[in-house]
Amino acid sequence: MALKSDRMTELSAYRDQHFGGSMDNQERKLKEASTLYIGNLSFFTTEEQIYEVFSKCGSIKRVVMGLDKIKRTPCGFCFVEYYDREEAANCMRYVSGTRLDDRIIRTDWDVGFKEGRQYGRGKSGGQVRDEYRTDYDGGRGGYGKAALKQLSAGKEKPRYQQWVS
Amino acid sequence: MSGSRRRKYRDDDEDMDTSHRSSKRRRPDNAQIEERLESLITRVGEKSTSSLESNLEGLSGVLEADLPNYKGKIIKILCDCAVALPEKITVYTTLVGLLNAKNFGFGDDFIIVLSKSMREFMKANEWSKARFVVRFFADLVNCHVIDVASLLSLYENFVAVSEEPDIPQVRSDWFIYSVLSSLPWVGCSLDEKKGEELTKLMKSIEDYLGKRKKDHVPFLRVWHGENPHEQQDYLENLWQQIAKLRRDEWVEKIIMRPYMAFHSILSESSVHSLPPFTPPPHNLELNYPIPKVVFRMFDPTDAPDGPPMPGPLSIERYLVEDQISSLISTYFRDRKDCAAQLLNYHAKKQIPLNYVIVEVMFGQLFNLPQSPQIHVFYMALFLELCKLQPGSLPQVLAQASEMLYERLEHMNLHSSDRFVNWFAHHLSNFQFRWSWEEWTDCLNVDVDLPKPKFVIEVLAKCLRLSYHQRIVESVPETFAPLVPNPPEPIYKYGEEGAESLPGYAIAQTLCDLIKKKGSIEVVLEVLKDAPNPKDVDGMEDETSFNALKIDVFVQVLLYLGSKSFSHSFGALAKFLPVLKELAVNEESQIYILRVIKDLWRNHSQRIAVLVDKLLRVRVISCPAVANWLFSSFMSSSFTRMFVWEILHSTINTMNKHVKGCETELEEARQSAKRPDDVDMESDEEDRYDITKAASESKIEQLQEKLEGAQSEEKKLFLIIFQRFVMVLGEHMVSCENKGEEFRTPWFIHAIQRLQQIFLVHYHQVVKYTTTLENLVFTSDTDPTILEVFTAFRSLHS
Numbered sequence: 001m002a003l004k005s006d007r008m009t010e011l012s013a014y015r016d017q018h019f020g021g022s023m024d025n026q027e028r029k030l031k032e033a034s035t036l037y038i039g040n041l042s043f044f045t046t047e048e049q050i051y052e053v054f055s056k057c058g059s060i061k062r063v064v065m066g067l068d069k070i071k072r073t074p075c076g077f078c079f080v081e082y083y084d085r086e087e088a089a090n091c092m093r094y095v096s097g098t099r100l101d102d103r104i105i106r107t108d109w110d111v112g113f114k115e116g117r118q119y120g121r122g123k124s125g126g127q128v129r130d131e132y133r134t135d136y137d138g139g140r141g142g143y144g145k146a147a148l149k150q151l152s153a154g155k156e157k158p159r160y161q162q163w164v165s
Numbered sequence: 166m167s168g169s170r171r172r173k174y175r176d177d178d179e180d181m182d183t184s185h186r187s188s189k190r191r192r193p194d195n196a197q198i199e200e201r202l203e204s205l206i207t208r209v210g211e212k213s214t215s216s217l218e219s220n221l222e223g224l225s226g227v228l229e230a231d232l233p234n235y236k237g238k239i240i241k242i243l244c245d246c247a248v249a250l251p252e253k254i255t256v257y258t259t260l261v262g263l264l265n266a267k268n269f270g271f272g273d274d275f276i277i278v279l280s281k282s283m284r285e286f287m288k289a290n291e292w293s294k295a296r297f298v299v300r301f302f303a304d305l306v307n308c309h310v311i312d313v314a315s316l317l318s319l320y321e322n323f324v325a326v327s328e329e330p331d332i333p334q335v336r337s338d339w340f341i342y343s344v345l346s347s348l349p350w351v352g353c354s355l356d357e358k359k360g361e362e363l364t365k366l367m368k369s370i371e372d373y374l375g376k377r378k379k380d381h382v383p384f385l386r387v388w389h390g391e392n393p394h395e396q397q398d399y400l401e402n403l404w405q406q407i408a409k410l411r412r413d414e415w416v417e418k419i420i421m422r423p424y425m426a427f428h429s430i431l432s433e434s435s436v437h438s439l440p441p442f443t444p445p446p447h448n449l450e451l452n453y454p455i456p457k458v459v460f461r462m463f464d465p466t467d468a469p470d471g472p473p474m475p476g477p478l479s480i481e482r483y484l485v486e487d488q489i490s491s492l493i494s495t496y497f498r499d500r501k502d503c504a505a506q507l508l509n510y511h512a513k514k515q516i517p518l519n520y521v522i523v524e525v526m527f528g529q530l531f532n533l534p535q536s537p538q539i540h541v542f543y544m545a546l547f548l549e550l551c552k553l554q555p556g557s558l559p560q561v562l563a564q565a566s567e568m569l570y571e572r573l574e575h576m577n578l579h580s581s582d583r584f585v586n587w588f589a590h591h592l593s594n595f596q597f598r599w600s601w602e603e604w605t606d607c608l609n610v611d612v613d614l615p616k617p618k619f620v621i622e623v624l625a626k627c628l629r630l631s632y633h634q635r636i637v638e639s640v641p642e643t644f645a646p647l648v649p650n651p652p653e654p655i656y657k658y659g660e661e662g663a664e665s666l667p668g669y670a671i672a673q674t675l676c677d678l679i680k681k682k683g684s685i686e687v688v689l690e691v692l693k694d695a696p697n698p699k700d701v702d703g704m705e706d707e708t709s710f711n712a713l714k715i716d717v718f719v720q721v722l723l724y725l726g727s728k729s730f731s732h733s734f735g736a737l738a739k740f741l742p743v744l745k746e747l748a749v750n751e752e753s754q755i756y757i758l759r760v761i762k763d764l765w766r767n768h769s770q771r772i773a774v775l776v777d778k779l780l781r782v783r784v785i786s787c788p789a790v791a792n793w794l795f796s797s798f799m800s801s802s803f804t805r806m807f808v809w810e811i812l813h814s815t816i817n818t819m820n821k822h823v824k825g826c827e828t829e830l831e832e833a834r835q836s837a838k839r840p841d842d843v844d845m846e847s848d849e850e851d852r853y854d855i856t857k858a859a860s861e862s863k864i865e866q867l868q869e870k871l872e873g874a875q876s877e878e879k880k881l882f883l884i885i886f887q888r889f890v891m892v893l894g895e896h897m898v899s900c901e902n903k904g905e906e907f908r909t910p911w912f913i914h915a916i917q918r919l920q921q922i923f924l925v926h927y928h929q930v931v932k933y934t935t936t937l938e939n940l941v942f943t944s945d946t947d948p949t950i951l952e953v954f955t956a957f958r959s960l961h962s
């Protein structure tokens with residue numbers, strides 16, 4: 001009987017478009033995984049900090065920091081692999097939505113790390129979300145690429161200045 | 166397979182002709198109805214626009230109509246709810262009462278099923294579920310389902326367990342506790358109808374409590390010494406509360422009693438007798454809950470306004486604690502839901518709710534030997550509660566933190582470690598804001614005292630969650646002496662004056678070589694030239710290995726891989742063969758660890774992950790780690806938290822290894838028993854024999870591997886305990902020689918670390934009780950040290 005909710009560990013709607021397999025297969029793998037994708041990190045958050053926070057849920061097998069494809073510097077995400085799925089589930093329950101370096105971090109199930117996935121997929125090298133972001137985010141390299149483009153074109157400057165303050 | 170299942174299904178379907186109503190079509194309907202019943206029943210008593218009474222009345226009407234067809238299912242759901250949603254026990258007892266009033270047979274069937282499941286819970290060691298069943302039965306007396314005499318005889322049978330010969334105390338404790346913990350529900354009717362018998366029952370309980378051993382109490386206390394909150398044994402405290410409740414004529418304001426509204430309906434119905442129940446006899450398969458002590462931190466005066474905190478002898482304190490704990494164990498998987506449920510507690514108007522929640526949560530977090538849930542759950546739940554009650558909860562939590570800090574001197578070290586971890590984690594979620602100025606009393610005193618120690622450890626943990634500059638800026642300048650050093654490596658061969666070191670030249674060569682991606686062979690070649698100094702400081706046996714080789718190689722390798730954890734791991738992985746060659750025996754392994762500590766002395770987290778990695782790749786052994794931690798090189802860090810975290814994690818790694826070997830062997834045995842995956846044709850028999858022989862030799866190998874792992878685990882524990890007894894004993898002797906008191910802050914700290922090993926690794930250590938008694942904790946051991954061992958043994962007696 002489903003008396004007790006465990007909704008924090010349910011799969012989210014997000015699916016990696018680069019999975020390269022059927023949706024069913026992807027979903028099955030996500031349901032067995034013990035790897036998590038961690039998002040909304042500051043570019044300054046280190047692997048050490050990731051270890052400290054995430055080992056509160058269990059023993060970490062490895063951490064793979066997400067890097068800017070071009071600059072090879074952290075670009076705000078990582079993968080954390082645990083030895084057991086239950087440890088990863090605890091992370092979904094108790095770490096997702098809490099703060100690290102003052103940012104609310106998000107965790108999501110991942111089918112497991114594969115070489116190449118540590119790099120940002122945005123045109124400029126970082127994550128795609130930083131391409132389209134139009135706000136200023138000091139922890140993620142300042143303005144989003146889209147905002148920068150507009151700024152350099154000299155358009156709508158007053159609006160952004162207002163956001164900075 | 167599917168055919169037989171379908172047939173079975175049809176058999177269940179009475180003898181009705183099912184030709185035109187195939188099971189395929191009927192099943193979903195059935196399932197739908199059952200699902201609807203489940204949802205209706207589980208949700209009753211939740212927040213609703215109409216009153217609980219009208220919901221109960223409505224639901225009992227619906228269920229009455231479904232009883233003819235779905236009686237079994239309804240009983241099953243109600244029985245599940247009885248133990249899974251204990252905070253709503255009285256809602257379900259009332260519902261059962263209403264159904265019993267409408268359908269006499271229902272009540273009888275229900276109590277038979279629930280009584281059976283109580284027995285099953287006991288056999289399956291699900292003691293808290295069994296306890297909730299007892300409480301459910303008690304409240305069914307109020308709902309006119311069970312007659313009071315049969316409940317009384319259940320109680321008498323439970324109390325009679327205390328007379329059984331040769332049973333562990335934890336067994337009789339549980340039966341007594343179940344009776345006491347259900348009495349607040351039914352005490353009033355019991356007293357009214359069976360006053361004399363109740364007096365007799367309570368007399369037997371009192372007698373039992375009088376002769377009960379309480380050696381476990383000091384071991385499990387969060388607070389020791391003189392403290393405003395004496396931590397009583399849980400049974401003793403509950404006994405006093407019940408005795409007081411009886412004197413107060415069973416008046417309390419916490420239990421929800423929805424059956425009162427249905428008095429006229431319920432009093433018309435006929436009652437049933439509980440089927441006679443004798444507790445399952447004691448056997449070694451039964452693991453009873455270990456005893457507890459009661460944790461309290463607030464007084465009635467601590468909550469400034471609103472309803473006061475019920476006093477420690479009031480049953481209301483117990484009832485709210487018990488119900489808040491139940492809510493936590495029901496909803497712990499979903500912290501948002503859990504926080505909402507706690508803040509919506511039904512009796513919130515009668516108590517200072519925030520204070521109760523904070524006290525219960527800290528009680529669980531600090532509970533010894535283990536917390537009911539993993540620590541990060543409490544951290545997350547506190548954050549959630551702060552989010553939902555931003556105007557009031559953070560203040561209560563801050564007040565609690567102040568109180569805990571003030572009482573650190575009386576706090577069990579194991580609990581205070583958890584306090585450190587929670588506090589640092591909490592600060593990291595609130596921009597490290599804290600009124601440190603209030604805690605300046607931790608400055609300018611012996612740093613081994615609990616307060617400065619706490620602040621040092623908190624700041625060290627904050628550093629791990631953040632970065633050095635941030636921590637420096639978060640505390641007043643006066644706190645500088647307690648702020649950790651920047652977590653950077655100290656590379657011996659790069660320091661000023663390093664040229665004169667004997668390994669300098671080799672270190673330079675090695676450094677260049679590794680940077681140029683030199684091969685393992687070349688590296689080994691360079692190391693071969695390292696001289697074997699006869700006088701490396703403090704080495705016990707300089708002939709067993711070349712210390713300089715290790716020093717140079719490990720310093721250079723880890724320095725080059727110092728940029729991040731990944732770099733360190735990469736370096737280790739690449740030169741693993743070199744490390745394995747250097748780590749030939751335990752002394753050399755200890756030396757490797759010593760060099761790691763030397764290089765990373767300002768980065769305890771790095772030391773911990775490196776040790777963990779080296780254990781996993783089996784460059785170093787668990788006993789080597791233990792010997793290193795107790796060695797003289799580590800004595801300056803002996804009372805630091807990271808040292809003990811490394812030791813506990815080493816023990817866990819060892820234990821996981823043993824368990825892994827057990828599983829492997831078990832699997833090999835199982836697959837050997839199943840020869841059906843081998844083709845058994847006559848001409849294949851030879852091959853079968855070969856396979857069989859191969860699997861037998863594999864089993865033998867695994868058996869040996871397991872025995873090896875077990876003996877290593879035993880060795881590990883023996884080393885730990887022997888070295889503890891040595892180090893504590895040496896301290897006592899040296900104090901005695903100097904004519905000084907041996908209970909220094911260091912000693913108090915160290916002996917609690919010994920206690921912590923017993924507490925954290927209780928289940929592993931239990932296996933070695935006899936060995937330890939014969940080899941380590943003998944009659945020659947100093948009584949102060951022996952006391953720890955005696956208390957540990959009392960936990961399972």
